[in-house]
Amino acid sequence: MTGPTGVEDLPPLREVIARHGLAASRALGQNFILDEQLLDRIAAIPGALDGERVYEVGPGPGGLTRALLRQGAEVVAVERDRRCLAPLAELGAAAAGRLQVIEGDALAVDEAEAVGPAHIVANLPYNVGTALLVRWLGGEAWPPWWRSLTLMFQREVAERIVARPDTSAYGRLAVLAQWRAEPKLAMKVHRSAFVPPPKVMSAIVHIVPGPRPEGVRAADLERLTAAAFGQRRKMLRRSLQSLHGALEALDRLDIDPSRRAETLSIEEFVAIARELGRSEPQPPR
Numbered sequence: 473m474t475g476p477t478g479v480e481d482l483p484p485l486r487e488v489i490a491r492h493g494l495a496a497s498r499a500l501g502q503n504f505i506l507d508e509q510l511l512d513r514i515a516a517i518p519g520a521l522d523g524e525r526v527y528e529v530g531p532g533p534g535g536l537t538r539a540l541l542r543q544g545a546e547v548v549a550v551e552r553d554r555r556c557l558a559p560l561a562e563l564g565a566a567a568a569g570r571l572q573v574i575e576g577d578a579l580a581v582d583e584a585e586a587v588g589p590a591h592i593v594a595n596l597p598y599n600v601g602t603a604l605l606v607r608w609l610g611g612e613a614w615p616p617w618w619r620s621l622t623l624m625f626q627r628e629v630a631e632r633i634v635a636r637p638d639t640s641a642y643g644r645l646a647v648l649a650q651w652r653a654e655p656k657l658a659m660k661v662h663r664s665a666f667v668p669p670p671k672v673m674s675a676i677v678h679i680v681p682g683p684r685p686e687g688v689r690a691a692d693l694e695r696l697t698a699a700a701f702g703q704r705r706k707m708l709r710r711s712l713q714s715l716h717g718a719l720e721a722l723d724r725l726d727i728d729p730s731r732r733a734e735t736l737s738i739e740e741f742v743a744i745a746r747e748l749g750r751s752e753p754q755p756p757r
């Protein structure tokens with residue numbers, strides 16, 4: 473955005489934090505980013521907003537929110553820490569109606585209803601971030617309500633999301649993130665960029681929805697990857713033996729049952745899940 477956005481001349485974030493007594497809470501996983509240039513770079517990740525509506529989870533004192541508003545976005549933000557509501561209200565006043573804040577737990581928000589089509593951007597505590605990621609990427613409905621995800625993770629989790637086969641990072645998260653979406657490592661972020669600095673390095677992953685493979689249910693793929701990676705060192709003939717129809721599916725697809733889960737491509741997982749969906753589940757004994 474080139475014109476004035478109303479949020480150019482705000483006081484420094486450190487000052488806002490001091491004035492509102494926002495000492496970072498460990499229980500809420502608070503590690504704030506105060507470097508506005510870095511925040512602007514995050515908000516400018518290609519495809520993260522496209523000048524559209526953004527759903528920000530965990531705005532805290534509003535550093536990333538400012539950067540999103542500076543880019544011209546309209547932001548709906550959900551924050552659990554009541555202490556952050558006053559500084560966010562100040563930011564909302566400066567942004568003249570472009571910021572709506574929902575107080576509460578992001579895990580409890582009915583997003584399609586409360587937010588509607590939007591890009592999701594978040595710097596979240598890692599446990600909440602992974603739970604939300606699994607929710608956003610899961611389910612049978614596709615394309616999803618969100619346009620893209622731009623999310624900060626612990627670097628090791630980010631690497632698991634974008635991992636390729638035949639690597640130790642490749643597992644359930646990689647298949648979940650890649651079978652009908654395209655994740656990319658967008659930016660590495662040093663631990664020293666946060667206040668207070670966490671123990672680990674971080675990275676931002678940008679994910680856009682892709683086409684949904686025909687005839688595959690997310691639930692079948694989930695059962696398959698849970699079994700396959702639950703015993704990732706075992707050959708498929710062992711790890712998949714209790715999954716009804718799986719060994720027959722390998723046979724039909726000409727996949728060698730002596731292979732291990734981490735050698736299977738995303739396309740092979742998808743093909744096996746499609747076969748599983750075709751075979752009737754056995755009634756419980």
Ligand code: SAM
Pocket residue numbers: 500501502503504505506529530531532533534535536550551552553556576577578579595596597600
């Ligand atoms: N976005 C800010 C930044 O980049 O500096 C703050 C990031 S801080 C890592 C995470 C934020 O998420 C905190 O403000 C915290 O209060 C909030 N938060 C934690 N759990 C949450 C939840 N379940 N729902 C909504 N917000 C949550």
